[in-house]
Structure formats: structure tokens, C-alpha cells
Amino acid sequence: MTVIKTKVDRRSFLKTSALAGGGLMIGFNWACSPSAEVKDPASAWFDINAYLTIADNGEVTIMSPNPEIGQNVKTSMPMLVAEELDVDWKDVIVKQAPLDNAFPRQVAGGSQSIRSSWKSMRMAGATARRLMIETAAKEWAVDVNSLTTKGGYVLNGNKKLSYGELASKAVGIEIPEEVTLKEPKDFTIIGKSQKNVDLDEIITGKPVFGIDYKQEGMQYAVVLRPPAFGAKLKSFDDTEARKVNGVTDVIQFGDKVAVLGNNTWAAMKGKKALVADWDMSGRLEDTPYHDSEMNKLLNKRAERPSRSDGDALKAMASADKVFEKTYEAPFLPHNTMEPMNFFADVTGDKVKLVGPIQTPAGTRGQIARLLEKSPDDITLEMTRMGGGFGRRLYGDFALEAAEISQKANKAVQVVFSREDDMTAGTYRPASKYKFRAAIKDGKLTGYHLSGAGIGRNNWVRPDWFPAGGIENYLIESSYVDSNITTGAWRAPITNFLAVAEQCFFDELAAEMGQDAVQLRLDILERAKNNPVGEIDYEPEKMIGVIKLAAEKGNWGKAESGVSKGFSAYYSHNTYVAEVADVIMKDGNPIVKNVTVAVDCGIVVNPDAAINQIQGGVVDGMGHALYGDFSFINGTPQASNFNNYRLIRTKEAPTVDVHFVESLNDPTGLGEPSLPPAGGALANAMAKATGNRLYKIPFVKDQMVFG
Amino acid sequence: MATYQLTINGKQQTVEADADTPMLWVLRDHLDLKGTKFGCGIAQCGACTIHMDGNAVRSCSIPVSAVSNAEITTIEGLSKKADHVLQKAWVEHDVPQCGYCQAGQIMNAAALLQRNSSPSMDEIETAMNGNLCRCGTYNKIKAAISSAASNL
Ligand code: FES
Numbered sequence A: 001m002t003v004i005k006t007k008v009d010r011r012s013f014l015k016t017s018a019l020a021g022g023g024l025m026i027g028f029n030w031a032c033s034p035s036a037e038v039k040d041p042a043s044a045w046f047d048i049n050a051y052l053t054i055a056d057n058g059e060v061t062i063m064s065p066n067p068e069i070g071q072n073v074k075t076s077m078p079m080l081v082a083e084e085l086d087v088d089w090k091d092v093i094v095k096q097a098p099l100d101n102a103f104p105r106q107v108a109g110g111s112q113s114i115r116s117s118w119k120s121m122r123m124a125g126a127t128a129r130r131l132m133i134e135t136a137a138k139e140w141a142v143d144v145n146s147l148t149t150k151g152g153y154v155l156n157g158n159k160k161l162s163y164g165e166l167a168s169k170a171v172g173i174e175i176p177e178e179v180t181l182k183e184p185k186d187f188t189i190i191g192k193s194q195k196n197v198d199l200d201e202i203i204t205g206k207p208v209f210g211i212d213y214k215q216e217g218m219q220y221a222v223v224l225r226p227p228a229f230g231a232k233l234k235s236f237d238d239t240e241a242r243k244v245n246g247v248t249d250v251i252q253f254g255d256k257v258a259v260l261g262n263n264t265w266a267a268m269k270g271k272k273a274l275v276a277d278w279d280m281s282g283r284l285e286d287t288p289y290h291d292s293e294m295n296k297l298l299n300k301r302a303e304r305p306s307r308s309d310g311d312a313l314k315a316m317a318s319a320d321k322v323f324e325k326t327y328e329a330p331f332l333p334h335n336t337m338e339p340m341n342f343f344a345d346v347t348g349d350k351v352k353l354v355g356p357i358q359t360p361a362g363t364r365g366q367i368a369r370l371l372e373k374s375p376d377d378i379t380l381e382m383t384r385m386g387g388g389f390g391r392r393l394y395g396d397f398a399l400e401a402a403e404i405s406q407k408a409n410k411a412v413q414v415v416f417s418r419e420d421d422m423t424a425g426t427y428r429p430a431s432k433y434k435f436r437a438a439i440k441d442g443k444l445t446g447y448h449l450s451g452a453g454i455g456r457n458n459w460v461r462p463d464w465f466p467a468g469g470i471e472n473y474l475i476e477s478s479y480v481d482s483n484i485t486t487g488a489w490r491a492p493i494t495n496f497l498a499v500a501e502q503c504f505f506d507e508l509a510a511e512m513g514q515d516a517v518q519l520r521l522d523i524l525e526r527a528k529n530n531p532v533g534e535i536d537y538e539p540e541k542m543i544g545v546i547k548l549a550a551e552k553g554n555w556g557k558a559e560s561g562v563s564k565g566f567s568a569y570y571s572h573n574t575y576v577a578e579v580a581d582v583i584m585k586d587g588n589p590i591v592k593n594v595t596v597a598v599d600c601g602i603v604v605n606p607d608a609a610i611n612q613i614q615g616g617v618v619d620g621m622g623h624a625l626y627g628d629f630s631f632i633n634g635t636p637q638a639s640n641f642n643n644y645r646l647i648r649t650k651e652a653p654t655v656d657v658h659f660v661e662s663l664n665d666p667t668g669l670g671e672p673s674l675p676p677a678g679g680a681l682a683n684a685m686a687k688a689t690g691n692r693l694y695k696i697p698f699v700k701d702q703m704v705f706g
Numbered sequence B: 001m002a003t004y005q006l007t008i009n010g011k012q013q014t015v016e017a018d019a020d021t022p023m024l025w026v027l028r029d030h031l032d033l034k035g036t037k038f039g040c041g042i043a044q045c046g047a048c049t050i051h052m053d054g055n056a057v058r059s060c061s062i063p064v065s066a067v068s069n070a071e072i073t074t075i076e077g078l079s080k081k082a083d084h085v086l087q088k089a090w091v092e093h094d095v096p097q098c099g100y101c102q103a104g105q106i107m108n109a110a111a112l113l114q115r116n117s118s119p120s121m122d123e124i125e126t127a128m129n130g131n132l133c134r135c136g137t138y139n140k141i142k143a144a145i146s147s148a149a150s151n152l
């Protein structure tokens, strides 16, 4: 039985109150995950930031100011609540509360995934159910233990009371000290595939995305930004721009110029007609410079190691052989299908902001400072996002909208063209990894990884695989300072670290004359049974997915014409192993299929989970094959899909997903299948073509693939 | 500026626009039909796919002046009750992730099924290769098109 406490000392995780308009409202915290064992819960858990309401008409609603309503969370949250509350999941709706003062503002940063809400949602559901039972017991003057619930009713023999009838009466009832959650074996909703709740709107073209937002009289703004990182605006001439039909204004702000129009096309044409003169005398970086700076760093010791066990350098010195390989990856734009956009109306007393953003509270704060207003005078409404991948963590486009609206004294929607979106990015930074392995008497005796990248110093995950499995182990990270804006990109850092690492283990296994899977398993056995130092992953789980993928992907079994590549990685608390099948057709490699084994704890919504995992694999492979983004004189060398290649349907493999059966709490799904994908692909391609690839993109334009 | 008479989703519409205005923006900004999406503006992604006399075209690259008497269908007009065989298949397979590319995918697939009611997987891939999905829902898109075809 999973019993969870609703109170610690006299403080309660939940608060009930009357719902305006009749009914019960239970406030709680998204990220609160108390269990019976928790003695000193985090004080933040007592901050209420979400509400479960049952209205007098029986409607059950989750109200949250949470921006991370992507990745199908809007569907999986109601599933958790419905499961514990005993209502049909379709009767629970998620409403996204606007970011205003009706709701307290403790919006946690980052992704509020199913992981952080797993217990809190169920606790709220179970508490509400318990309150319904207690209220019904009072009504009928019977013992609570004689009552059961089903489909939104409390049952007493053949008598029943609906939750709607009970809701208002439950307001004064005290919250029980603890509630019992269902056992996974009793789940009837969790673990069964449920459809995306927004499906109908999407397939009928309803205006649900930020770019679809429209307010009467609003102007569309398209912005001319410096052509290079490091360039500055000297002057501009807007004579021709102002002549374009539909152009209503031209506004300079900082080094940028916005053209406003009464339709998007007019604003785009107006922007093209601007003539600007740029000061290019500043620091303009380019890819050869980044490469040589990173290479320098890889060849010297970091100031201090990220981790050091034993003495890796000594192991290298006394090895029979030191095996060394370096892998490289470029910058990457996010390329969400919906280009960046944001609406701002700064003309009234209250500032109104609407758009797709993953960090509403932070963005509102920044805009408040920019406009010299109080955040209380700003409302921010989040729309559905046409992809994020990390790009919408940064509010640059929202700030632009606010500034233009203020300067023009008009309501505006800033719209990025694809070219704007690709060339004014917050890119995945370029990086390089140099691996060295000491081999003595046929054994792996030392491991040394140096990572270097652009913009920030965070290039390694020192306590993850293979940490704990190798006696002498040295991990280092260093970085090159840059004026190119960089940021999080789906599975930050590990999106390439994993590719490099998993390629290296493949090559190392071949060098040592071992099976690639067996080498990983041997290291993991050591990490599991007798770890060197502390580790931050569970070798047992990694072994589990490796074995499952090897079995389902027919690893080690010859299939005529098929070359197999293996890869495994742990990230976002989820374990993933992949086997890629590559075949040659007319001299060109094609990935036919990828077998994926995943340990993400309990799978809440299997179809949606499979969709995320397939998407991650396709994304990881696509960017490993084609992702190519470089700079010359600070200027991005790709700007639209004619010169930046994204994976298309012909090139995408089928992805066959297998879950490890688990009763553990659910973990992340949006990202973990991506990091291992590129490695599985490269390892299979090396076998298929005899050619090992060290540099992303694996496929240059002239090469045919698929 | 000129005045254009257009037939969109079976309805007569009058639009004042510059001759070079792409249909994409006429639909989205002039007529408030926001279902047709902007992805690239240069006929590379398929997000803006509509039907012109039954053929799938990229509305970002068709100026309003080139449309004249053609019958235009957008995602909003594909069916009355979201019950086109593809829309039903999209629900059955729960295809979308972010959802942004999906209107274009459905419109392109609908034109494919119109001319070929039992496409092979190869034919599906060839027809759909112009439609990008950044979320990588290609597996589900193909499965949904196959099952829609089998339900025709
Ligand atoms: S927006 Fe028309 S094809 Fe991309």
C-alpha cells in the first residue's frame, strides 16, 4: 500500500476552500512528492501552485499556471487525477491558468514533467475522493468504510450521490492526515493509451498556436536584426519600406528595425525593402576559429577535473596501448516548425502578452524591468507551442514584441520568418570530445575524456556511465567564450556527448577484440557490484535496457545485408538502449529500423510515450545525419530549409519501442531516446560502409542517403 | 491593391490584396483561416499545404493573383465534422506531437488518396516527402495514411 502524508507537523500540503460559483477547490503543489517516509519535506512543497476543483455540476478541473503543457502532459495529468478520484479521465479537464494574480506565482522553472507531478496529482485525486466519501458518510450517517466510489459517484448499496452533489458540502471537512494511493496493479486508467485531448482542434485547424493569435487592429511586426553576431546598426533608410502597401510604421530599437504592417506579408515585404548599413568592425567569430580554439583546449589539462578516480594519466603512461579518438559536432538551430512569435499590447494600463513561451514567469519579470512596470500590471497568456526543443525557454522574441508595442504605441505580434528564426537563434553550441582509453593485458585500465565547447563550461556528465566501472577515470571540461547566443537544445549537452561516447565504446570494443555490448555490460557489472567512487545512475537499470534491446534487436545474430549498431544512454532519469539496422542500397546507407528499449518506470500513457520515443530517435538521427550549421564572420551559413536539411519521411527509420516492465515512478520521456540515436546510427554505418564517421553531419549535401 | 473573388471551402470571398500576396497570408491574415500554417515561406516544408482544384499546393508560394477561379480547400474545409477518413485515422493513431505540421500533412495526404486510393508505402513516402515534421511523427503519419486508405 502506498500511503502518503498530507500533513507534516501541523502544516498541510493541501488546502481546501469553496469554489467560486459552488463546489470544492483543493490547492496543492505540482512538484510536491511526499511519501510516508518523508520527514522533512521541502518547504516549497507547501506553496500552492495548482488546484483541483469539483464544481456543483460535477465538472472536475485541474488549474495550473504551468507552462509545460506540451509532451502530452495535458492528457496525462488528468489520467493521474482520474485514476485516484475514480472518475472517467475524460471528465477531468486541464485548464491553464493565466499568469495573473488570481494564482500564486510559484511557477517552478524548467520542465514540470510527469515525474514531478506523479505523486502530487495522485495525492490531490485521492484526497478529493476521500473527502467525497466522508461527506457522503455524513449525509447518510453511515460509516465511511461501508462506502465505495465509481465513475464520479459515492456508492452505498444501491444508493448513490454524485461528486457534484457532494462538492460544496465537502468544503468544511478536514483533510485526512494521510491518504492511500492505488497500487499499480489496480490501475484502470494509468497504463492504458489515451488520446491527446487537443487532437480534434489540431486536425481541424483551430487557431491554438501563438502565431494564430489575433486581436482586432493589431499590427504584424517583422524585424530586421544584425546580419552577424557582433555587428551593429549604423544607419538605415526606410523610404522604400514605407511605400509598401499595408506597411504602417517603421520602428528602430537598439540595433534592430521593426516594420509594422496590417498583414504579415506587408511587414515581410517592408523589411526586405529596408536598406541598412552595418558596423562590422566588432568581434565576428567563425567556425575555423571555434575549431582551433576547441582543439587547443582538448590538448591541455582543464583547470580542475570534473572528476578523477585513481590515476588515469598514470594508467595511460603504463598502458600497452592508448586508444584515442575525437568526435565533433556543430552548432544547431532549433527549427521549431512554428517560428518564434509573440503578441504584446503595451498601450493600456495593463500590459497584455500572449504567445508560445516555456518560461512565462521569468519572461514577465524581464518585460516588467524593460517597461519599468510592476509584474502585477502584466498578464501573460500561454498558447500551444508548435515545438520547443529548448528554444522557447528564451524570451527574446517576447521582449522584442513588448518593446516594439511600447515604441509604436500599438498592439503588435512579432513574427519571425524562417530565416529570422534560423539566424537569430539560441543555438546548441558546437562541441568536441576527445576520449582516451588505456589498454593493458587486453583490459581497459584507464579512461580519460576531455570535452570542449562554445559559450559555457558544462560539457560532461562525470558521474554517469561509465563512472564507477573503470578504476582510473578522468573527466575534464572547458569552453571557448563567444558572442554567439547559445542555449538548451533538446537533451542539452548529452545530445552529442552520448553520440561521441557511444561511438567511442564501439571502436574501443573492436580495438580490444570484444563484443560492443559485452564491453558495456562488463563495465556496468563492475559499477554495480563494486563501484569506483560515487555514481549517479543505476547500473542495474542500464543493464536491463541493454539486454532487452540486444534481444529485441537481434544483436549478434547475422541478418543478411543488415549492419547493426548499438548504443545505450541514461538521461533525464530514463534508461534507453537502441539497435540501428542499416542496409546498403545502390551504394548508399539507409537506416531501416531502430529497436529501442526504454526503462522510464511506469508508462502512464503508452501510445503517447511511443510517439515521444519515436520522435526522439528520428530527431537524433536526423540531426546526426544532416545537422550542419556554421559561421563565417559571425554570420550563420544556413537560413532556411533549402540550405538547412532536416530529416524527411523517406529517410526516417521505423522505430520499434519496447518498455521494461516496471513499478517505479515514471521518469522523463521527451528527451532520453534522442542522445543514443546518433551513436547507434554511426556504429551501424561504420559496419555497413567500413567508414567510421567522426564529425556531424555524417551526410553532406552531395551524399545520397535513403 | 486589387480585389479578388475567391472560392474558399465552397464559400465566395472577396479580398483586397496586393497581387503578389501569397495565398497563405490571404487565408491567415485577410480571412482569419489560421489552420494553414507558415513554416518556411519557400515551398520547402509543406506546413502551408492547401488544395487548389483538388491538387495539393504550397500556399506560401502561390500568389493570390494566380488563384482566380480555382476552388480552394483548406484544413477548415476538409470535412464538416472532422470526419474525413484521414482525420479519423489521425485520431485512431493519435498522430500529432506539437501538432503544427499536421494540417499540412493531412491536406497533402488527402490529395494523395484522392488520386491513389491504395498507395504503397513507397508511394506514401514519395508523396509525403515534402512535408517536414520537426517532432518526427513520420512513423505515425505513414501508419495513419495506410489505415485511412484501407478504410476507403
Ligand atoms: S510554408 Fe509553404 S512550404 Fe513551408
Ligand code: FES
Residues within 6 Å of the ligand: A337, A386, A387, B096, B097, B098, B099, B100, B101, B102, B132, B133, B134, B135, B136, B137
Ligand atoms: S507534430 Fe510537431 S512538427 Fe509535426
